[in-house]
Amino acid sequence: MSGGVVLQGLQTVLAVLAAPLLTGWTNQCRARLQGRRPPSLWQSYRVLHKLFHKETVLAEEASPLFQATPYVVFSCMVLAAGIVPMLANDLPFSPVADVIALVGVFALARVFLALAAMDVGTAFGTLGARREMLVAFLAEPALLMVFFTVSLISHSTQLPLMVHVLAHQKFAIYPSLAFAGVAFWMVSVAENARIPVDNPTTHLELTMIHEAMILEYSGRYLALIEWSVALKLFVYAALGIALFVPWGIAPVGEEAALPLALLALVAKMAIGGLVLAVLETLNAKMRLFRVPEFLGTAFLLAVLGMLIHFLLES
């Protein structure tokens, strides 16, 4: 038990510390693909370091809610990192929340961020909040449907059990999982504000969503938010790995499998970041009212996955 607690702590801390690395790696891949000279792999850490040391400038109208939000959002993401199995399965914290609660954690962070964006009362803030909630209300049900499809196969909404069933089944092809996997990719792109739904590098008012929401943040608040964004991407990547390529995650009580698990995680994350960079290079950002169609497709794919499960697999 105590070993589990230590492992739990280690995994969470590792996720928190390694999250900016994944962002750095994706940025590096993208720069190479686009023919630019890549920034250092550690650039995200340097940015965070710089922001933490800077003086924070706060809008005069900002309420305590605005100041509390970066901490709330960061804590939610740390909690999410504690729930998702990354290195070892069935850690002691996992019964605290199942996948539905995980969606709830993300929603909590999002609602706080949207409210904080509306707090100062600039045109950009509310614009960002509205667009973010628009993307969210379409993405969230799609995400839930992806989870439900997988949970129908594993007969559980507990992540450890889902991972266990999917990693240790006899080799069988689940067509529903293919649909769910594509839907999950589309949703993750939207939820993490990546191309083609949003562009993390733009500050053009016509297109920005996430960046518009956090426009008023600076200094340590901005650092926390940037870090939570990186952490969110990391957790989503870990989630995709856990659900669709779970091989390598160490089962309960097998400490010997941990080094291999770490290696597998790093390899999968590196590939995931590369694929994300490739897709971001190939695609262009879409018009805002194309986003409902994009996410509607994801939603339909996930529902189709569920129906196919009933038709073919049950």
Place this chain on the structure above:
Amino acid sequence: MWRMSEITGYQPVVMAWAGVLCWLALALLAIPLRIHKRWLLVGFPLAALVGLWMIAVGVTGLLLPASAQIVPVGFPGLPVHLRLDALSGFFLLLLGMSAFGVSVYARGYFQHMEIGELARLAIWYPVFLAAMALVLLANDAYAFMVAWELMALSSYFLVVSDYRVEEIRKAGFLYLLMAHIGAVALLLCFGVLQGNGHAGDAAFTFSAMRHGVLTPTQASLAFLFALIGFGAKAGLVPLHVWLPEAHPAAPSPVSALMSGVMLKMALYGLLRIGFDLLSVRQEWWGVLVLVLGLMTALYGVIFAAVQSDIKRLLAWSSIENVGLIFTGLGLAIIFSVEGKGGLAALALTAVLYHALNHALFKSLLFVGTGSVLHASGTRLMSGLGGLMRKMPWTGWLMLLGVLAIAGLPPLNGFVSEWLLLQAFLFTPGLNLHYLNMMLPVATASIALVIALAAYVMVKFYGVIFLGQPRNPALKHAHETGMWQRMGMLWLASACVLLGLLPSAVIVLISPAVQQLAGRVLTNDGGWLVLAPMDAARASYAPLPFWLAILAVLLLVYGLVRFRYTDRLRRSAAWQCGFPAVTARMQDSAEGFGQPIQHIFSSFMQVERQFPQPQDRTPHYASASIDQWWHFLYLPIVAAVNWLSRQAARLQHGRIQWYLTYSFITLLVLLVFVQ
């Protein structure tokens, strides 16, 4: 507990009846005191105390076996049968919890009213509470209908308490009309339930109806009438049109009770008839209720998103929540018919839990809008904004309510929605195959509704409390009074507690679930972890969840503050290099709802009013009109008008024609007599 009640003779039903009498006495006392403002105001804290009493009685009703009593009031030879069982006990608890908070709030809120309106409120408010309690206690059809009508009428008088405003009178009339269409359906329902009159004189009592033998057709007919009657009260689409008119028209504490509690009386009625009086159910009832519930939920949340009046927004959100509750109810009926008692218990637990949650957070939000209305003088979002800084108490307490109703962990709304989704996920393997195919789609719709509810609540809270004031007069907005804060604090803390201790709540409501489903929901996770039926399938532990967030938050806060700089400078917001940024450049309520209007434009008829190029003060307005008016209600109105015009042809005002009518009637009658 058993023993104790046998020894002391404690009967919850008598105590509940005493509470009802206390409420009625408060109303009667208010009549002679109607010119003394100070005395009238005392009535509200007293009503709150009775609410507290009802909580206690409700809990004992849940724990002790059912108790019944015959009270000789009313017509001679027609006494009132009362009964308090676990189901009534649960709803009495719901009534008491909401009534306590709202009444405490009302003491402070109503003190600014002019004396005439205050007197009307002070008389009808306790009657309304008593009528709702009586609905829960009634054990015969006669008492039930009297209580039901009393509830409708007292709430009607509360709605029109500010009768000088024409819209309010109109809304009141619509409400009264729909309430009576529902009541007629209920009368027919009880008529069918009486069966073939085997029980003789006592056929109208519920105990006779429980043992009545009905053919499947009769049972279905009774259920359909009940669904229409209670659906009209609950605001089930398409019988919902009165709700967004009537609930906002009432004074805020009354809106709180109507949305928070009165809608649940309809749920109670349907549970009572569907699961208690009718011993056998049919699967298609469940499918019907499920489909209606889903339609209602989706329709309600979409319309909530496009409202720009704060109370109308909340009223539509009530329709959405009623839809969610009925969806769970439909699922429970399906499970119980298929003989899956454990799953029926899960669905019913979700239903009752959500009903209780909704009673609390909707009451909180409605009374909160009362404070906003009082501070700003407007219900329109276009004249609000930035109230968080002027009204921190209201702002923070409302934030809790908003997070709860948006279904976010670790508050109470999340728990019941989680249970509902779990009930859907456990579903596979039903006997009806088309249901197996339909349920994923239903699950998807529920997920969509829950996500949209978050959108609605961000809009609601963001536009009212955050940003900059859209009206310069808001600079003088003031914080709400002590009574109001206490009332809201009660409701908000109940939301938090129900969110953090779900295992305890499930144990508390399990007698009611046991009574309905014949099984209780087993919790596999102990007091800390909520795990319906099987911990390996799903679990959720809100307390560790909350503690973890809090611990990380404090840790990060400490680290950031002490490791790095804590320098902070206040400055003007960034103005995009544009010198004249005003509060008008924020999103209006219409602007925030525009994406929803755009995406779901086929659901509604949108009327827009565009500014002209020459306008000095350009004004844009858009209104989304409920299509049901055009599909259902206006055709009925047209048909009634047509019929009465046809009937009017007979009326010429000439004596010879009327004599001819009499003559023809006589001839026809003679033919029949022959």
